[in-house]
Amino acid sequence: MKPKLNVEIGRLKLKNPVMVASGTFGYGLEFENVAGIGALGAVVTKTITLHRRVGNKPPRIAETPSGMLNSIGLENPGVDIFVNEKLKDLSKFKVPIVVSIAGDTVEEYGQLAGALEGINSIDALEINISCPNLHSGLLFAQEAGTTARVVEAVRSNTKKTVITKLSPNVTDITPIARAAEEAGSDAISLINTLMAMTVDIKEKVSTLGSVTGGLSGPAIMPIALYMIWRTARTVKIPIIGMGGIMGWEDAVAFMMCGASAVSIGTANFVNPSTAEEVIEGMAAYLRRHGIKDINALVGTLRT
């Protein structure tokens, strides 16, 4: 028996629930020769902004126990080059494309959603709200009010599926998740990286050029599971879970905690075939346990 792996996230229909996380798979093409892109549930592209950004001062990557720090700083070529070059190349893979967007202001998020609206090869937008709000200095994702305003701005400019990506750098994830749902988001993805830093004691400097960065990888998985479990008990819209997934067992745990789909991030740097292996491993798990449909796994954690 071949288990059913299809999942639906808003109007987005995926052949399996395994995606690759924004910023860890470039614009897809970078992985063309090392990963089977066509097998993926979806590709989430690196966050783009209205205008080109050069990113942060190097070093922008540091290894940590069971994880990594990054401070890329949203380096990207801007929406025009993305649409005219990167997206055209990625479209040939016949894989659903989720485009991650960010801005400095609420208006910029709305403008970007509007600029992408007429493009049929884009299946969904993921709103990256883990960026500083120019007005308050806080991340948009750190306040329910700004989260709602960004989601409303995007929602009113697009009919595409809208996924709001939440930050774990908050005291309580639930009011933020609720604000995204009430403002019209079709789904929630979490978690983005945890703010962190490491120190080079010999030089008395931070290991990263921008002093602080975002922690990802297996070190953050227990936090991700906790936040997904709490969010799943708060909202009705589907959740895409990520944070340290290295293999199919991790993905099964995320789904048991309430994720309808999962994203592979840091693991792509270790083994670019991780997503494909997770798809195969989860299918085999379902077969062994006589589960006919992967959706039956979601939220089955016994408490």
Ligand SMILES: Cc1cc2nc3c(=O)[nH]c(=O)nc-3n(C[C@H](O)[C@H](O)[C@H](O)COP(=O)(O)O)c2cc1C
């Ligand atoms: C090098 C690197 C770059 C990232 N860039 C982005 C980005 O552009 N936009 C975004 O929303 N998340 C970005 N992320 C966060 C990941 O998409 C993901 O949410 C996070 O790393 C947790 O998953 P993981 O532990 O499996 O990597 C980045 C992560 C890494 C490691």
